[in-house]
Amino acid sequence: MIRLLLVHDDNLLRCALASLLAVERDIEVAAASWREVVPPDAPAHSADAWLVDTDCAGFAALTAEDPVVAGGGVGHRGEGGGGRAPGLVVLAPTGRPGLLHRAFTAGALGFVSKGARPACLLDAIRSVVRGSRYVDDALAFDFFSATHMPLTPRELNVLSLAADGAPVPEIAERLWLAEGTVRNYLAAIIRKTGARNRVDAIRISRSAGWV
Template identity: 45%
Template sequence: MVRVLLADDEHLIRGALAALLSLEDDLDVVAEAASGTEALAMARAHRPDVAVLDLQMPGADGVSVATSLRGELPHCRTMIVTSHGLPGHLKRALEAGVRGFVPKTLSAQRLAEIIRAVHAGSRYVDPELAADAISAGDSPLTAREAEVLALAADGAPIAEIAERASLSQGTVRNYLSSAVSKLGAENRHTAVRLARHRGWV
């Protein structure tokens, strides 16, 4: 039996997936979680073979959970299921050791097949998501520029961003200006939108 952990903050989707996967003779859904924090706690308690993680969850996103699991439970293989398969997300997921990256439009039967393949040591990335990632290329932003741009996403003033990032206001302005320039945007708001669209922040 392949022991599976399902983590998704949408209860209906998680419940439906659990019910459909339980129909498979060789898959056993041993735990469910509604947040990244809960997913980590459930993984520690139940030690699943495969963790199927939603990309965007409260507490910690799927990639962060996968990163933690790689360190704590190296035998547990991880998969990301998402409705927002942006190129930057795929790159982060692969760097975190995620073995599967699939859209939520997948059928339960196909998901079961991929869970088995991932458990057996294979890697599966949805071809369309992979093609999008290749065509988008790598992020031109440095880690610090991406961080400052993410902090600017909700319209926070420079002073607040500087405080939250532990930087001077001048440095924050420089990072934002550099990010805007690299993304070919007319202002930081457009830069945030472009970077989010590509999954870079």
């Protein structure tokens, strides 16, 4: 029996996914929102696999250094079958390679697009529990794009602040940079993303899921 923890922030969609999975005889589903299971003080969950929607608000903030994922999988706080950390399966939209990159960094083994057939999701869950990787065909191209992210971490920092509406002096102050340096970073970002201007660079990067 596979113990699956389904993490989704929208209750209705979480119930719907749980009801889709509930008919499988070899999968036992527990469901929760990100906020209920991820903070360090949340109760530990005993699961063989986690299924997480990348649209969860907290997902965007996930990094390899996050205590939740450190140790190779989100589930280090629970006990997986056979003492192994639970495998992480993510449910991702297509066309946003930045999200896949983040999920990969967070130790995900299974990658399923939201447009997939339910059978793909089941394959992914079963593969990951066996310790194998699984990438849905529809995401394969995004995976390739994810290795071609043109921006440096520093440029991403600058872009994230700009995307939140911070003007150049504020970005400079928050990152301990000179204003001219911030402008140079922004110019590099516009050039590298092939954008027409700053707004366009933010739009392109956001739609790819980089910021």
